Amino acid sequence: MKTLNVDLGERSYPIHIGSGLLKRPELFKPHVQGTQVMIVTNTTVAPLYLERCRALFEGFEVADVVLPDGEQYKNLQTLNLIFDALIERRFDRKCTLVALGGGVIGDITGFAAATYQRGVNFIQVPTTLLAQVDSSVGGKTGVNHPKGKNMIGAFHQPQSVIIDTDTLDTLEDRQLSAGLAEVIKYGLIRDREFFEYLEEHLPDLLARDKDQLAYAIERSCWNKAEVVAADEFEAGQRALLNLGHTFGHAIEAGMGYGKWLHGEAIAAGMMQAGYLSKLMGHLRDEDLARMARVFETAHLPIYPPDEMSPTDFLALMAGDKKVQAGKIRLVLLKAIGQAYVTGEYPPELLEETLKAWRRR
């Protein structure tokens, strides 16, 4: 087992990464403040891991709530199901929530923890690669609004993140690929050496080589923890983690939540950001080709959906959270391994990107 620390002063917490962690109650119990534990999971994960997770909390009052699976359920209505369960069981403000599942479960459970009785503890137990390398770390929680992703939410840090790499055994291939999109992102924004590692080792990761997966998760979490520790509330460099996300959120909303997986949408979005970076004179054609090759190796889309026109994109992107004073702020690349945030780019280059970077 490897342990990283997310260094946030009073709100610091450990990330444990390893095989078989869902069988180690001693990792979980110290993070339960009171006597009541509510496990939040979904219809896909429950049959696989719910009983094992319940068994971790022997001696506590354990309840669970099983939500429908999919990004389209990450909304206020589903959130309310968690509140219903908590209130029905009379869970008090010392209760602890456990998010057992992927990014949607982590985000919605974290937001329930942020707002139930004005804030209770929670533990992240991510079971998808995407959640393990990205969304479970850093305290961003929330739900979607029909017109914008993660529009409603809060910063609320977990008490710990416990990543049992064995849960990846049951992850379907499409979800594994979607998670790799966020892994590749760390290479692109701040860790060129890791990008080069991925160019070499993506086939091992796709073949689910345990050691390589554990390494990729650990290095991703290390990158994430560094960025979050430096800028918890996204006043500055944390925004770099949104490479491809403004494009990607538009794809998710435009296609209807759940149609394209988040990882798929941001893969195409990172290519769009890369193309714009090329138009800005930062990336060379060969850099863009390397990016495309990595995403394609990971079985990820490199082009946005044919159904969406440049106009669709502009309309949806204008509503994104990264917009300030009417300007769409974007994360672009100076080079592979070096991202920056800017609202200063010729708008016609964004339009050209939306028109030109499409499947022929």
Added chain:
Amino acid sequence: MKTLNVDLGERSYPIHIGSGLLKRPELFKPHVQGTQVMIVTNTTVAPLYLERCRALFEGFEVADVVLPDGEQYKNLQTLNLIFDALIERRFDRKCTLVALGGGVIGDITGFAAATYQRGVNFIQVPTTLLAQVDSSVGGKTGVNHPKGKNMIGAFHQPQSVIIDTDTLDTLEDRQLSAGLAEVIKYGLIRDREFFEYLEEHLPDLLARDKDQLAYAIERSCWNKAEVVAADEFEAGQRALLNLGHTFGHAIEAGMGYGKWLHGEAIAAGMMQAGYLSKLMGHLRDEDLARMARVFETAHLPIYPPDEMSPTDFLALMAGDKKVQAGKIRLVLLKAIGQAYVTGEYPPELLEETLKAWRRR
């Protein structure tokens, strides 16, 4: 104009109290971070003060959303109307919300500010006595769940609280009395001298004497600000502010939100807490009589609703936020002017209170 400061380090903010403040843009504009202002108000307050409030923000992009009036609308559905308005107008994360109204508007707008795009600025402009002396100060925000009051919420401090005492001119008598319940509360929990002032001056307040009202608001806000500064997140003494609230919340939920005003419910609740304090041997009969006299002078109920049985109370109180590990924690009085929090009281004395302190 008087100005108090709520001393919370980086989150400190001023409370301005005085006549005519809704005509002074210079008090409001410095608290707007970006260019967009969303005024949230209700159908009762909008015809009276919305235009005047809009005029304060000349030069900004000003929008408004008018919610239905009443505690029964303080829920997730109404909250979503604010999100709809913000997203429709493409308000970004530098926007500022303005809560123009009573406690419900302040709580729900504050919670919208806490959670829109993971947190934006807001200004409290309370127009009821209750909101001016209590709910607008201290950063508690939230909405009700059908089974429990303020069950969903967050701590989120405003940028400022601006109290224009002229707005009390249009407040109906019943609402004025409800606000006095919270004013009296400060006397009971920590300011015996203020309680004695109220014994003498309640008739002036009911007659809407401007100077006395301004003084009562200022002294209430001073008490609130002191308590909040010492214990922002209610780890300890802030809980004293909940005198009568566990009983009162049960009344509000049991009767259906909006039937009894919050101030009315907590007045009866404070008498119940007082009666239990007497059974505990802290208060004398004459203390209880003084309390009853003050509430009756303020035209507030001193007994709980006939419709609710002791069993109803116990069931609803068991779901309150103050419950920890199954114990109903209560705020009781050692004396007039001195409250304390405890879960250590003979349960049969609580039952006796619920049975005995009722209208004959």
